[in-house]
Amino acid sequence: MKNREQYIESLKNLKTQVYYFGKRIDNIIEHPSFKPHINSAALTYELANMPEYEELLTATSHLTGKKINRFTHIHQSTEDLVKKVKALRLLGQKTGACFQRCVGWDALNATYTVTYEMDQKYGTDYHKRFLEYLKFVQENDLMIAGSMTDPKGDRSLRPSQQADPDLYVHIVEKNDKGIVVRGAKAHQTGIINSHEMIVMPTIAMGEEDKDYAVVFAIPVDTEGVIHIFGRQTNDSRRFEEGEIDKGNYKYGIVGGEALTIFNDVFVPWERVFMCGEFDYAGLLVERFASYHRQNYGGCKTGVSDVIIGSAVAIAEYNGVAKASHVRDKIVEMVHLAETLYCGSIACSAEGFPTPSGAYFVNPLLANTVKQNVTRYIYEICRLCHDIAGGIIATLPSEADLKNEEIGPYIEKYLKGVADVSTEDRIRILRLIENMTGGTALVESMHGAGSPQAQRIMILRQANLNQKKKLAEDLAGIKKEH
Amino acid sequence: MKIVGIKYCGECNPEIDIGDFMKRLKLRLNSLGFTLTTDIDKSYGLIIVNGCRVGCLKREKFANFENIVVINGASIDSVIVDESKLAEKIAEKLFGGNC
Numbered sequence: 402m403k404n405r406e407q408y409i410e411s412l413k414n415l416k417t418q419v420y421y422f423g424k425r426i427d428n429i430i431e432h433p434s435f436k437p438h439i440n441s442a443a444l445t446y447e448l449a450n451m452p453e454y455e456e457l458l459t460a461t462s463h464l465t466g467k468k469i470n471r472f473t474h475i476h477q478s479t480e481d482l483v484k485k486v487k488a489l490r491l492l493g494q495k496t497g498a499c500f501q502r503c504v505g506w507d508a509l510n511a512t513y514t515v516t517y518e519m520d521q522k523y524g525t526d527y528h529k530r531f532l533e534y535l536k537f538v539q540e541n542d543l544m545i546a547g548s549m550t551d552p553k554g555d556r557s558l559r560p561s562q563q564a565d566p567d568l569y570v571h572i573v574e575k576n577d578k579g580i581v582v583r584g585a586k587a588h589q590t591g592i593i594n595s596h597e598m599i600v601m602p603t604i605a606m607g608e609e610d611k612d613y614a615v616v617f618a619i620p621v622d623t624e625g626v627i628h629i630f631g632r633q634t635n636d637s638r639r640f641e642e643g644e645i646d647k648g649n650y651k652y653g654i655v656g657g658e659a660l661t662i663f664n665d666v667f668v669p670w671e672r673v674f675m676c677g678e679f680d681y682a683g684l685l686v687e688r689f690a691s692y693h694r695q696n697y698g699g700c701k702t703g704v705s706d707v708i709i710g711s712a713v714a715i716a717e718y719n720g721v722a723k724a725s726h727v728r729d730k731i732v733e734m735v736h737l738a739e740t741l742y743c744g745s746i747a748c749s750a751e752g753f754p755t756p757s758g759a760y761f762v763n764p765l766l767a768n769t770v771k772q773n774v775t776r777y778i779y780e781i782c783r784l785c786h787d788i789a790g791g792i793i794a795t796l797p798s799e800a801d802l803k804n805e806e807i808g809p810y811i812e813k814y815l816k817g818v819a820d821v822s823t824e825d826r827i828r829i830l831r832l833i834e835n836m837t838g839g840t841a842l843v844e845s846m847h848g849a850g851s852p853q854a855q856r857i858m859i860l861r862q863a864n865l866n867q868k869k870k871l872a873e874d875l876a877g878i879k880k881e882h
Numbered sequence: 883m884k885i886v887g888i889k890y891c892g893e894c895n896p897e898i899d900i901g902d903f904m905k906r907l908k909l910r911l912n913s914l915g916f917t918l919t920t921d922i923d924k925s926y927g928l929i930i931v932n933g934c935r936v937g938c939l940k941r942e943k944f945a946n947f948e949n950i951v952v953i954n955g956a957s958i959d960s961v962i963v964d965e966s967k968l969a970e971k972i973a974e975k976l977f978g979g980n981c
């Protein structure tokens with residue numbers, strides 16, 4: 402297993418092509434825009450090496466019997482699935498942000514289960530190839546980006562119907578050594594500080610989309626791969642002096658996402674895990690999406706723990722902690738967060754083995770959790786804004802606070818209760834501003850799929866006929882069932 | 883007539899229509915000269931019926947049976963099966979080529 406320093410050191414060996422603000426960035430590790438995201442991912446390595454956290458953050462490889470970082474583990478039981486959720490909550494609490502490694506973890510598990518089933522049907526050897534890849538990942542404790550979302554162009558059209566065929570990643574050439582792919586993946590969490598990426602289709606495919614039904618793994622610095630790092634709310638504050646205005650200055654917000662371009666990228670056969678088996682694209686999406694939706698009642702509950710904590714703190718700093726409506730709002734925030742957690746624990750406890758032996762979550766419950774996340778996090782943040790007051794939208798800068806001439810005015814007039822410093826009050830307010838608005842909120846809506854994607858899955862899994870029959874039976878409606 | 887044991891999970895939230903499935907299963911087993919019993923100690927084999935993929939009733943609980951088929955919703959021994967074919971496939975599993 403790598404530790405924090407080894408992880409950061411290992412990124413230096415990569416020649417990842419990253420662009421940001423119109424410039425090529427050669428040293429991502431020291432760049433202020435990327436540092437918080439690297440810190441956050443590094444915590445998955447650091448905590449795994451600490452005895453306090455090893456039960457959640459490490460596992461025993463079912464392939465080699467060795468101790469591995471849990472983020473590279475294939476779930477072998479419902480207990481593993483439950484531990485996944487707990488590990489994510491823990492890391493959400495410690496970072497208050499996204500620590501990025503769950504996407505690749507879900508890609509590993511989804512690909513593991515689906516390659517097994519594909520081989521059973523087609524006699525292919527994708528699973529065998531994948532096992533070799535998995536051993537390599539576990540052995541080297543690699544961070545994997547999970548690359549599913551294509552840019553998608555006109556959403557009403559299939560991949561093969563798009564005006565520009567590259568709007569979904571597709572195979573442009575096959576030869577005896579491998580395949581060549583072209584296209585792009587959008588919103589790639591943590592990709593610029595990952596080692597590898599697993600590329601998967603983003604929707605179910607028909608025969609006409611055969612060339613788009615492709616799964617493969619490559620290093621993020623493969624020739625022809627370009628990453629264009631996305632902007633975030635208030636990102637230019639990272640270029641400023643000081644730490645207060647950055648809010649969560651150590652770990653940032655969400656995962657640091659990029660648009661990743663594949664300019665005719667070569668992938669050797671041993672790294673190809675689906676190549677034209679269009680009838681398995683839908684299953685892969687369903688597996689990945691359900692594993693990924695499971696996570697959100699873990700990590701977002703952890704992040705909510707921090708938001709709730711900041712609401713408790715600011716209520717105290719403002720002198721309203723004992724007000725009954727404030728206490729009630731905090732109870733509501735806790736209730737919402739724990740409801741999310743319940744869903745993630747439930748979909749894990751109700752998990753079951755796939756034919757490969759790897760465990761899968763209950764997809765109905767996993768989709769239900771994520772659907773709730775698209776609402777409850779907004780409500781948690783709304784309540785936090787309510788408690789914090791309008792000052793989160795109008796606070797002067799850290800530079801003004803530190804200014805000799807006007808700083809004393811800020812000290813004097815932005816003080817809350819007498820025994821808390823103005824700076825501490827401002828720090829909490831900036832943390833709230835950072836964690837509860839803009840980019841941070843959107844992740845809860847669209848990360849792991851937009852609400853409608855969950856509703857489609859919920860409808861598919863809901864067994865409405867059985868529910869109708871229950872009602873008809875109770876109503877005394879006699880039918881030949 | 884020979885007997886095959888059956889054990890139900892409790893059916894809290896089934897993904898399959900258990901009533902319909904049982905009707906088909908009984909018909910299929912009867913056609914092979916078998917009948918179902920919940921008195922599983924005396925039975926030839928055992929069919930474990932879990933209404934959904936969660937599969938609360940585990941095979942390991944019935945380790946003394948040699949011939950067990952586990953249904954978890956529309957799947958037999960973890961392989962997804964068309965719901966209308968479940969009974970047929972169970973018979974194949976239990977009696978191999980003899981049916």
Ligand SMILES: Cc1cc2nc3c(=O)[nH]c(=O)nc-3n(C[C@H](O)[C@H](O)[C@H](O)COP(=O)(O)OP(=O)(O)OC[C@H]3O[C@@H](n4cnc5c(N)ncnc54)[C@H](O)[C@@H]3O)c2cc1C
Pocket residue numbers: 504547548549550552553556557586587588589590591655656658843844847848849850851852853854
């Ligand atoms: C912070 C963040 C991190 C992310 N990380 C990753 C990652 O690491 N890896 C990854 O692969 N993806 C990642 N995603 C992508 C995420 O999965 C997508 O944002 C999500 O699937 C929605 O896709 P979209 O953004 O293209 O929105 P769109 O698909 O454009 O959706 C916008 C709206 O249009 C609707 N819509 C879309 N298509 C149709 C249609 N055909 N018919 C009717 N309505 C439609 C949707 O339901 C939605 O309401 C991330 C997203 C965010 C915000």
